[in-house]
Amino acid sequence: MKKSIPIYLLVPVYILLPVVMAFLLSSCEHKELCYGHTHTAKVNVVFDWKKAPDASPESMDLYLFSEKGGTPLRYQFAGCKGGTISLPPGTYRAICLNSDTETGLYRGVGEFETFEVYTREASLLATMDGGFRSTREPPRAEGTETERVMLSPEMVWSDKANYDGAFTLTVNAGHAASETEQTFVLTPGQSVCTYTVTVLNAENLQYAKSLSGTLSGMSSGYLPGLGEPSGCEQCIVPFPLNSDGISTLTGEFHTFGECSLATHQLVIYAVLADGSGWIYTYDVTKQVRTAKYPLRVDIIVSGLPLPKPITNGNGFHPDVDDWNDVHITLPM
Numbered sequence: 001m002k003k004s005i006p007i008y009l010l011v012p013v014y015i016l017l018p019v020v021m022a023f024l025l026s027s028c029e030h031k032e033l034c035y036g037h038t039h040t041a042k043v044n045v046v047f048d049w050k051k052a053p054d055a056s057p058e059s060m061d062l063y064l065f066s067e068k069g070g071t072p073l074r075y076q077f078a079g080c081k082g083g084t085i086s087l088p089p090g091t092y093r094a095i096c097l098n099s100d101t102e103t104g105l106y107r108g109v110g111e112f113e114t115f116e117v118y119t120r121e122a123s124l125l126a127t128m129d130g131g132f133r134s135t136r137e138p139p140r141a142e143g144t145e146t147e148r149v150m151l152s153p154e155m156v157w158s159d160k161a162n163y164d165g166a167f168t169l170t171v172n173a174g175h176a177a178s179e180t181e182q183t184f185v186l187t188p189g190q191s192v193c194t195y196t197v198t199v200l201n202a203e204n205l206q207y208a209k210s211l212s213g214t215l216s217g218m219s220s221g222y223l224p225g226l227g228e229p230s231g232c233e234q235c236i237v238p239f240p241l242n243s244d245g246i247s248t249l250t251g252e253f254h255t256f257g258e259c260s261l262a263t264h265q266l267v268i269y270a271v272l273a274d275g276s277g278w279i280y281t282y283d284v285t286k287q288v289r290t291a292k293y294p295l296r297v298d299i300i301v302s303g304l305p306l307p308k309p310i311t312n313g314n315g316f317h318p319d320v321d322d323w324n325d326v327h328i329t330l331p332m
Contacts, residue, residue: 019273039089044183045075045082047096051189055157056080057098060188060287064092065112067163072109095224096186097158103151107221112162116230117256118221119151125269127240128212138323140236141265141270143280145214150235152253157188158224191222192254195297197239199249199268202304210271211241212250215299217262217285218255230255241268249304257294264288266299277320281327303328 045062049055057080065074068090077083093112108114113134124137126149140147161184216236219229239253249268258264264287268280270325280299291297305326 011108030115040086041089042084043087044084045077046185047080047082048185048187049076051082051187052157053084055098055155055190057157058100060097061097062186063095063109063115065094067091067093067175072112079332087290091163092161093163093225093307094161094184094186095158096160097156097191098188101154101156104156108172110152112160112225113223115225116221117153117156117158118230119153120147122151122238124149124214124236124238125212126208127238128271129240130271136320138187138269138277139279139325141216141267142267143263144234144236147216148170148220148233148235149214150218150237150241152237153222153256155254156191156222157225158191158222160225160227161185161186162225165257178291190228190295191293193257193297195239195253195299197241197249197251197253197266198298198300199241199304200247200300200302202243202247202306202307204308205243205247205249205304206245207272207309208243208270208306209273210269211243212269213241213249213251214238214267214269215255215264215284216267217259217264217288219257219259220290222256228230229259232259232261234259234262258288260289266301268304270304270306271320272306272309275320276309277323278306279323279325282323282330284330301328301330 047060058078060080060082062075062077062085064075064087073087075085080098095112095115097117103119105118105120106116107118108116117329122141195215196214214236217234218237220233220235221230222228223230237253237255239251241249241251243249263283264285266282266284270278270280272278284299284301287299288297
């Protein structure tokens with residue numbers, strides 16, 4: 001007798017396979033599988049401005065440096081309050097600073113310790129008013145010939161979080177991305193110095209068509225991770241001067257701080273109506289080094305003996321053929 005074949009054996013394998021797999025899976029304990037997914041946690045970043053209550057930058061940057069190394073994570077926030085970010089598990093050091101400046105540049109951003117804010121190089125007369133543009137650099141103060149000329153920085157507010165316990169940011173694995181693991185608070189403060197210069201008892205200011213100043217022995221950058229000026233590459237910072245037209249000049253500008261081993265020469269550049277150029281140099285090292293508040297340094301000098309021009313200066317000269325150099329000795 002011919003044996004009959006069970007009818008289930010005639011069912012194609014591709015139909016039976018899903019049924020078999022469903023049976024096998026139903027007999028096992030259910031576990032969630034996660035392939036190729038990196039767990040992240042949401043962190044609420046808050047910028048607390050108690051150190052600088054009047055600050056209101058238009059944007060802020062946050063750089064997070066993992067203890068495992070690698071490229072730092074960068075987050076940008078509109079406004080100055082902060083916001084929520086998604087962050088992979090790990091322990092991080094952090095640097096925050098305002099990112100709304102036009103002159104601020106960054107270098108060494110791959111490492112917490114080398115992250116540096118700096119500005120571009122400029123000319124000695126970069127800030128001279130009155131439309132004067134010289135095709136040649138005027139003389140410098142003696143001893144500053146090798147210093148680079150760097151633009152004055154705009155205001156920088158920054159803060160840092162190091163591996164000191166209180167500021168360590170740790171994100172634990174296992175938290176869902178929808179959960180808020182913790183709030184991370186940073187307190188930015190002023191990180192550049194404000195310098196004011198006042199020149200009293202100036203003569204013949206009514207004949208000055210263009211004026212500006214420079215200050216030597218300044219730091220070329222700032223390291224927010226270390227909270228200090230860059231190593232002591234000395235630079236010259238040019239700054240604008242305002243005249244009252246009678247006897248006083250005033251100027252205000254920012255620096256990254258002073259180089260403590262440098263001498264600080266204040267130089268006033270003036271171009272008169274007849275096109276003659278005049279340079280007045282003052283050694284203000286003592287005033288800079290003994291300033292009561294290093295973030296707010298006031299420099300006051302007296303005496304600027306500008307001569308009367310030889311001619312009325314009907315045609316303004318775009319360049320100066322020769323600069324007259326005058327050194328002013330300040331009273332001790």
